[in-house]
Amino acid sequence: MTTPTYAELSDAVRRLMFPFSVEITPREAATLPPLRDHLAGGTSVYLTFLPDQPWADTVAVARTVREAGLRPVPHLAARAVSDRPALQRMLGDLTAAGVEDVLLLAGSLTTPVGEFSESAQILDAGLLEEAGIHRVGIVGHPEGHPDVDDDELFRALVAKCGIARARGFDLHLVTQFCFDPGPIVAWERRIRAAGVDVPVHVGLPGLTSPARLLRYGLRCGVGPSLKVLRQQAGSVLKLATSPVHHPDATLLGLAAAVAADPRSLLRAVHFFPFGALVPTAAWAADIRDGRFEVDDRDSLRVTA
Numbered sequence: 001m002t003t004p005t006y007a008e009l010s011d012a013v014r015r016l017m018f019p020f021s022v023e024i025t026p027r028e029a030a031t032l033p034p035l036r037d038h039l040a041g042g043t044s045v046y047l048t049f050l051p052d053q054p055w056a057d058t059v060a061v062a063r064t065v066r067e068a069g070l071r072p073v074p075h076l077a078a079r080a081v082s083d084r085p086a087l088q089r090m091l092g093d094l095t096a097a098g099v100e101d102v103l104l105l106a107g108s109l110t111t112p113v114g115e116f117s118e119s120a121q122i123l124d125a126g127l128l129e130e131a132g133i134h135r136v137g138i139v140g141h142p143e144g145h146p147d148v149d150d151d152e153l154f155r156a157l158v159a160k161c162g163i164a165r166a167r168g169f170d171l172h173l174v175t176q177f178c179f180d181p182g183p184i185v186a187w188e189r190r191i192r193a194a195g196v197d198v199p200v201h202v203g204l205p206g207l208t209s210p211a212r213l214l215r216y217g218l219r220c221g222v223g224p225s226l227k228v229l230r231q232q233a234g235s236v237l238k239l240a241t242s243p244v245h246h247p248d249a250t251l252l253g254l255a256a257a258v259a260a261d262p263r264s265l266l267r268a269v270h271f272f273p274f275g276a277l278v279p280t281a282a283w284a285a286d287i288r289d290g291r292f293e294v295d296d297r298d299s300l301r302v303t304a
Contacts, residue, residue, distance in 0.1 A: 004259035010294060012255035017288040021073070021201065021270045022277060023048055026057040029064065038281040041069040044101065046174075046270070049075035051109055059093045066098035073137065074099060077107025078122050082114030087122065091131035102128070103137040103174060120156065124163050136164065140173040140200065142187035154190070161196045173265075177203035177272045179213075181253025188257075188265050199267040202254055204247040206273030206280030213245055213274070244276075246283070248300040 004012065021044035024032065035045065045065045047058055062072035074094060081087050094102065104119035116122060119138060128136065138160050144150050157173075164171040173196075178184055184202055205213050251269065258264045273280040283302065286292060291304040 008259040012259040020284045026061045029061045036068040044071045044073050047074040049077040063097040073101045076102045078116040078119050079107040079109040079112040081116045101135040105139045120160050135170045137172050137174045140175040142184045172199045174201045175203045177205050185257040200265045201268040201270040203270050206271045206276045207244050208274040208276040210245045
């Protein structure tokens with residue numbers, strides 16, 4: 001593959017960022033400023049599943065997000081759903097709140113509360129279509145999962161994409177957040193070679209502290225690219241004291257892969273702000289709207 005030109009690289013950056021999405025927790029929603037003041041209309045706002053969060057809170061936040069002119073995308077955790085009637089009620093709650101998209105995942109519960117243990121069962125239950133939900137996301141793990149074998153993850157992902165295709169879902173993949181574009185690009189090529197042909201939304205960390213990202217990264221199983229974060233920070237001491245991490249090096253690496261390969265499934269960026277929604281959204285909007293320059297192949301400079 002040829003090295004993309006400056007113009008090709010800049011164009012790929014903007015395509016990945018238009019549109020970008022963000023993720024918040026129902027718990028933090030009450031402390032955030034009005035979302036419409038910081039996110040463009042129609043932006044997808046994912047609502048994280050928290051095992052100890054009442055379901056009613058997720059529904060209420062979804063309604064608030066919809067009323068702000070944004071698109072709520074609640075996480076639906078299979079292991080937290082007791083049975084089919086409960087799933088029907090939950091989907092009814094969501095559609096009544098204006099939800100049209102969900103993200104399916106197994107969930108962080110070690111032991112399922114009922115008959116569902118994996119997201120494929122929800123995908124194949126027939127209840128999403130019954131509720132009128134046809135846009136669905138599933139989770140991808142380019143750097144693996146701390147509790148699941150890599151080959152098993154890969155087989156499950158390919159199987160879920162097959163189920164979604166057979167049922168006619170508008171499917172996309174959302175990856176765990178990463179710091180190194182290398183594993184993401186390699187994973188995308190692997191799933192594409194296996195017949196997966198759905199858009200991939202790449203998870204990137206927001207503009208929060210490197211020390212916080214290090215803690216979350218170890219907890220979420222993205223250890224392989226943490227060394228890249230350390231390299232970008234310069235040293236362990238700098239990592240612990242640096243105020244903000246910008247994901248521009250990762251974004252540029254992804255954009256280079258997209259620019260060099262027109263068949264790439266990498267189509268969008270999904271931000272995990274980790275409490276830094278406002279600065280993350282402002283930075284992302286500047287990049288999306290073209291208010292940036294590529295200083296070199298490793299960094300972006302906002303020109304707004």
